[in-house]
Amino acid sequence: MNRQIVKLFGLIVVLFGVLVGFTSYWSVFEAEALKEKNANKRPLLEQQQIERGRIRAADGTVLARSVPKGSGDNLRYVRRYPEGALFGHPIGYSFVEEGDSEFEQFHNDELVGEDSEFTSILDELRGKRQEGNDVVTNLDPEAQRVAMSALEAAGFGAVVAIEPSSGRVRVMASNPPFDPNRIPTELKELNANTFETPLLNRATQGFSPPGSTFKVVTAAAGLDSGVIDLESTIDAPATIDVQGQPLANSDGASYGAIPLESALTGSVNTWFAQLGEEVGSDTLFEYMDRFGFGSTPAIDLPDDQVERSGVYEGSDLLGRGDPVDVARIAIGQERLLVTPLQMAEVAAAIANGGRQMKPQIWSRVVDPDGRVTESLDPAEYSQPIDEETAATLTTAMEGVVDEGTGTNAAISGVPVAGKTGTAETPFNESCGGGDLNQAWFIGFAPADDPEIAIAATVECTSSFGGEVAAPIFREVAEAVLSGD
Amino acid sequence: MTARNRELTALVPVALLLTAGFTAVFAQESERLDNLSLIYGAYFLAVCLATHLYLRIRLPNADPYLFPLVALLTTFGLVMVYRIDADLARDQANWFVLGLLLFALTIHFLRNYDVLERYRYTIAGVGLLLLLAPRLPGIGEQVNGAYLGVALGPLSFQPAEFSKICIVVFLASYLREHREVLIVGARRVLGVTLPPLKHLGPLLVVWGASMFMLVFIRDLGSSLMFFTAFLALLYVATGRFSFVAIGMAMFLLGAWFFASTVPHVHDRVEVWLDPYATPQGSGYQILQSIFAQADGGLFGQGFAQGLITIPGTDNALLPAAQTDTIYALIVNELGLFGGCALVAVYLLIAARGFKIALLADDGFSKLLATGLTAVFAIQAFVIVGGVTRVIPLTGVTLPFVSYGGSSIVANFVLLALLLLISDRARREASAPAPGGLALEGGR
Numbered sequence: 038m039n040r041q042i043v044k045l046f047g048l049i050v051v052l053f054g055v056l057v058g059f060t061s062y063w064s065v066f067e068a069e070a071l072k073e074k075n076a077n078k079r080p081l082l083e084q085q086q087i088e089r090g091r092i093r094a095a096d097g098t099v100l101a102r103s104v105p106k107g108s109g110d111n112l113r114y115v116r117r118y119p120e121g122a123l124f125g126h127p128i129g130y131s132f133v134e135e136g137d138s139e140f141e142q143f144h145n146d147e148l149v150g151e152d153s154e155f156t157s158i159l160d161e162l163r164g165k166r167q168e169g170n171d172v173v174t175n176l177d178p179e180a181q182r183v184a185m186s187a188l189e190a191a192g193f194g195a196v197v198a199i200e201p202s203s204g205r206v207r208v209m210a211s212n213p214p215f216d217p218n219r220i221p222t223e224l225k226e227l228n229a230n231t232f233e234t235p236l237l238n239r240a241t242q243g244f245s246p247p248g249s250t251f252k253v254v255t256a257a258a259g260l261d262s263g264v265i266d267l268e269s270t271i272d273a274p275a276t277i278d279v280q281g282q283p284l285a286n287s288d289g290a291s292y293g294a295i296p297l298e299s300a301l302t303g304s305v306n307t308w309f310a311q312l313g314e315e316v317g318s319d320t321l322f323e324y325m326d327r328f329g330f331g332s333t334p335a336i337d338l339p340d341d342q343v344e345r346s347g348v349y350e351g352s353d354l355l356g357r358g359d360p361v362d363v364a365r366i367a368i369g370q371e372r373l374l375v376t377p378l379q380m381a382e383v384a385a386a387i388a389n390g391g392r393q394m395k396p397q398i399w400s401r402v403v404d405p406d407g408r409v410t411e412s413l414d415p416a417e418y419s420q421p422i423d424e425e426t427a428a429t430l431t432t433a434m435e436g437v438v439d440e441g442t443g444t445n446a447a448i449s450g451v452p453v454a455g456k457t458g459t460a461e462t463p464f465n466e467s468c469g470g471g472d473l474n475q476a477w478f479i480g481f482a483p484a485d486d487p488e489i490a491i492a493a494t495v496e497c498t499s500s501f502g503g504e505v506a507a508p509i510f511r512e513v514a515e516a517v518l519s520g521d
Numbered sequence: 522m523t524a525r526n527r528e529l530t531a532l533v534p535v536a537l538l539l540t541a542g543f544t545a546v547f548a549q550e551s552e553r554l555d556n557l558s559l560i561y562g563a564y565f566l567a568v569c570l571a572t573h574l575y576l577r578i579r580l581p582n583a584d585p586y587l588f589p590l591v592a593l594l595t596t597f598g599l600v601m602v603y604r605i606d607a608d609l610a611r612d613q614a615n616w617f618v619l620g621l622l623l624f625a626l627t628i629h630f631l632r633n634y635d636v637l638e639r640y641r642y643t644i645a646g647v648g649l650l651l652l653l654a655p656r657l658p659g660i661g662e663q664v665n666g667a668y669l670g671v672a673l674g675p676l677s678f679q680p681a682e683f684s685k686i687c688i689v690v691f692l693a694s695y696l697r698e699h700r701e702v703l704i705v706g707a708r709r710v711l712g713v714t715l716p717p718l719k720h721l722g723p724l725l726v727v728w729g730a731s732m733f734m735l736v737f738i739r740d741l742g743s744s745l746m747f748f749t750a751f752l753a754l755l756y757v758a759t760g761r762f763s764f765v766a767i768g769m770a771m772f773l774l775g776a777w778f779f780a781s782t783v784p785h786v787h788d789r790v791e792v793w794l795d796p797y798a799t800p801q802g803s804g805y806q807i808l809q810s811i812f813a814q815a816d817g818g819l820f821g822q823g824f825a826q827g828l829i830t831i832p833g834t835d836n837a838l839l840p841a842a843q844t845d846t847i848y849a850l851i852v853n854e855l856g857l858f859g860g861c862a863l864v865a866v867y868l869l870i871a872a873r874g875f876k877i878a879l880l881a882d883d884g885f886s887k888l889l890a891t892g893l894t895a896v897f898a899i900q901a902f903v904i905v906g907g908v909t910r911v912i913p914l915t916g917v918t919l920p921f922v923s924y925g926g927s928s929i930v931a932n933f934v935l936l937a938l939l940l941l942i943s944d945r946a947r948r949e950a951s952a953p954a955p956g957g958l959a960l961e962g963g964r
Binding site: 038039040041042043044045046048049050052053055056057059060061063064065067068071072074075076077078079080082083085086107111112113 | 891
């Protein structure tokens, strides 16, 4: 019988080997996939036991903090947002049942103090509980407040303000806002509100045609590729024929042969449409790519909450070689859809001598002992145009504010460069089908030493960009400049 | 070194582990630190020492490693149960003492365990009666659709734990007597070796009993455990793999039939195959068990760091953490390494048990040691396999670790029998030629 006993023991060894194999599979090899499962609430429950770090504005104002509930085994932390709806975008929210979004989601690892398994073992041996880090942002509460109240007065829309030299995001406002404190009780209602879509961050997800603000990109492509220079003139009649359809100036006037500066100041459609055709769609697409169109902006927000700007056919992005009406793209129409963040990046790139910086909301990470463990190292995203082109564009854009369509953006004593835009959006269902516009203003100030670049947009308005968006630019720019 | 001195030496790391374990729990939950809990450690060590002294007197030649290994498991179990609920740990400690008492009584009264052979049919009858008890009106208890427990006044216990010993004793005795005829009388039919029909009767009774358990007790785990142990014994006794194959086929056939007709068994199998179909319902326990393991990783969350209930509520995040899913909690808190260490301890116990069977020189002792070891190892496999989704999850306890009086007490009786066999085998092996017949190094 001894032979059989040894064999039986062999079988037991194999069976126990299977147990070790399965345990390894669940606890190590399959662990990450299991943590992603919807039915698995453990990762969130465990995070809830960690005191998540605070999120602060640039001036130290607390935008999000965790408050303890219960004690002992039942101790858990719940998120509070002292500023309420003001920073609903772009801070987002983080709750166990409802999940997380925006800045809270993107910076989750820093906020919960996620370390590697090895360091957490060391912490455990030292009896240290996992603690979250604070994340300080570049956001300016005063300017954000100004932006929100200006938007609330004007209508639904968004404002993005970026420091051109560093890419620091100083303002990101979206109207209608939402109060993250109310997410646990109202998430369903907020999600169901498909008319106002308060959970949509219009600054990064709100699509609309850029209208005449896009002429800045067309001009940049024309200048930088050498198709035109500051003196080149193009004859701009009241109407031209493009692909069998008339394309007219908004004021119906004929301008004759004029250079770039006059064309931009008067926002002359027929001038830029012809420039677009001269530049050609391949070159225009190339410059759009350089400015970041067609790619997800390199901002510190979750990719699925940041849209790519570009020419869309349904949900597909068009590019070089696709059949498009380049003349109408050149004036910001056709199927071109952009986000306020993208347009702010265009303005910031021109302001920064053609060097486009990665837009970043965060500034530094501070550990529970008050040490700065990481801080933002501004990085260049691309150099879409050279310094000379940027300088020429700046001069032209100053003309827009000094004597053109953007005079409402002027700040006394500070030179301002900018461009208005008014896109007709007759098919926009959220405007109730009415004959309303998407109003835009992009620009930067001071024009000679730019500190802030801003894109402001208002949807479903009967006003023009110069009337409704330019004043928002001025108010926000003044708030940022006075705060520095 | 003598066997008993080796046992004493082996108890030292167990004592250290116990102290370290309780210290870890205290360190994590400082508010729970009170004198009473510190007394646990001392109390436990004193009891182990007393048992050791008792073994020194009564069974000087018995295997020196089994008791320390079992003490290690019990320690581990006590610390885990203490970490879940201090009151449960107090119960568990009392059960531990009661278990040792029965352990001592078994050794005292069954020194000549051959007497068991004489009463084998009585013992088999008691075993079957015990299995039937949970369905008896008045005393039977139903837990999660299975009839596992018996309540006698304030006392409630799981008879299957004791029944398994009775059945193993019966099978060992019966097979010792009939193994020759089972081998010799076997004939080949259609290329398959079949056992002689007239000696098969009692064995069919065992098959019937395990099927009965499936249908009436609805205890899939115990059924699997009993029948696998039966097949293991049949194989060791006859050396005929074909008997095992036929038995396995019969079991699977029966299990398949009942799995499709008995709703409780059917559910357990469905949940095993696709727990994600009912993540909040019947799939909850196995899914949460696996999620708990996923959270453990290599090193685990640390003692007392894992989540058992959903914070702020009394709702279980890991249902039955102190019994069925204790292995998942161990992997959660001590990681893959902790889980593997535990499996290794069970494997070492199995190795010592089979070693005893190898050393024993009479058929009954060999088969009894094999059967007891097999049923113990398979029980560990059934519950750990259930928790890790190797097989359907059932309500079997993890021997010596899970919270539960019946399990601890019954397994201490099992241990006593193993040590009795070991003592005799090693005494006989060393007696005729002192120092000459070294069966084990270091003697």
